[in-house]
Amino acid sequence: xxxxxxxxxxxxxxxxxxxxxxxxxxxxxxxxxxxxxxxxxxxxxxxxxxxxxxxxxxxxxxxxxxxxxxxxxxxxxxxxxxxxxxxxxxxxxxxxxxxxxxxxxxxxxxxxxxxxxxxxxxxxxxxxxxxxxxxxxxxxxxxxxxxxxxxxxxxxxxxxxxxxxxxxxxxxxxxxxxxxxxxxxxxxxxxxxxxxxxxxxxxxxxxxxxxxxxxxxxxx
Amino acid sequence: xxxxxxxxxxxxxxxxxxxxxxxxxxxxxxxxxxxxxxxxxxxxxxxxxxxxxxxxxxxxxxxxxxxxxxxxxxxxxxxxxxxxx
Numbered sequence: 503x504x505x506x507x508x509x510x511x512x513x514x515x516x517x518x519x520x521x522x523x524x525x526x527x528x529x530x531x532x533x534x535x536x537x538x539x540x541x542x543x544x545x546x547x548x549x550x551x552x553x554x555x556x557x558x559x560x561x562x563x564x565x566x567x568x569x570x571x572x573x574x575x576x577x578x579x580x581x582x583x584x585x586x587x588x589x590x591x592x593x594x595x596x597x598x599x600x601x602x603x604x605x606x607x608x609x610x611x612x613x614x615x616x617x618x619x620x621x622x623x624x625x626x627x628x629x630x631x632x633x634x635x636x637x638x639x640x641x642x643x644x645x646x647x648x649x650x651x652x653x654x655x656x657x658x659x660x661x662x663x664x665x666x667x668x669x670x671x672x673x674x675x676x677x678x679x680x681x682x683x684x685x686x687x688x689x690x691x692x693x694x695x696x697x698x699x700x701x702x703x704x705x706x707x708x709x710x711x712x713x714x715x716x717x718x719x720x721x722x
Numbered sequence: 723x724x725x726x727x728x729x730x731x732x733x734x735x736x737x738x739x740x741x742x743x744x745x746x747x748x749x750x751x752x753x754x755x756x757x758x759x760x761x762x763x764x765x766x767x768x769x770x771x772x773x774x775x776x777x778x779x780x781x782x783x784x785x786x787x788x789x790x791x792x793x794x795x796x797x798x799x800x801x802x803x804x805x806x807x
Contacts, residue, residue, distance in 0.1 A: 614803065
């Protein structure tokens with residue numbers, strides 16, 4: 503099983519994802535430059551954290567038109583597993599693969615801290631390892647992570663079981679305490695916390711390792 | 723081909739919190755201007771577009787505004803067009 507990691511100008515967690523997947527989980531990865539179109543041989547695609555194209559206009563707005571993402575859109579449409587972390591989550595919402603938008607944190611601070619989360623895996627393949635209501639801790643590191651969507655739409659997403667990760671203590675003002683969302687089919691997950699930064703006890707917890715390990719096993 | 727000058731005004735939808743606008747409003751008070759009741763930060767994009775006619779220009783500017791310059795989930799936009807030169 504090979505994992506593709508998209509690299510935009512400004513991505514800075516691409517190597518963290520590679521380290522987590524190759525170094526901790528022993529699975530091969532391939533970097534996908536934003537202008538590439540060949541997803542051949544890949545079993546899952548990760549849009550990593552960091553920035554993309556300077557995040558001009560809005561976070562992820564310009565990236566959502568990158569050539570590689572046209573292929574990622576088709577890949578997701580065929581049921582291929584796609585994970586967007588932090589800036590990757592912002593890109594997924596700008597692309598319309600996930601509903602809503604991510605805006606500036608309520609208190610304007612860049613938040614870099616561990617966040618307690620509650621998992622409601624529903625039909626999300628990426629979270630297959632978790633039981634409903636399980637609690638985990640993952641690091642967050644973002645300035646624009648406040649999830650925003652109209653109240654009715656949020657209710658609908660909750661009803662469909664698409665709100666799969668919630669903050670136990672809302673750090674950024676996200677509506678509904680949303681920290682992560684999946685699409686209807688369950689193959690596309692976007693989340694603000696960084697599982698790839700919690701894969702080794704030396705760097706603060708292994709809850710992220712468990713997430714990635716179980717997900718990759720589920721999709722293999 | 724004619725060139726059309728456009729100004730796209732992007733503003734946060736009223737239901738969306740604008741913490742940067744709130745911080746700016748607080749700074750206005752520190753400057754001694756205490757009467758600011760509401761302050762919302764948006765952005766303006768100016769562009770010149772070559773198109774065969776006004777209707778085509780309008781259609782393209784609508785597409786640009788709705789799909790790239792603004793995100794309708796959180797933002798509203800308005801458009802002013804004039805023929806340049």
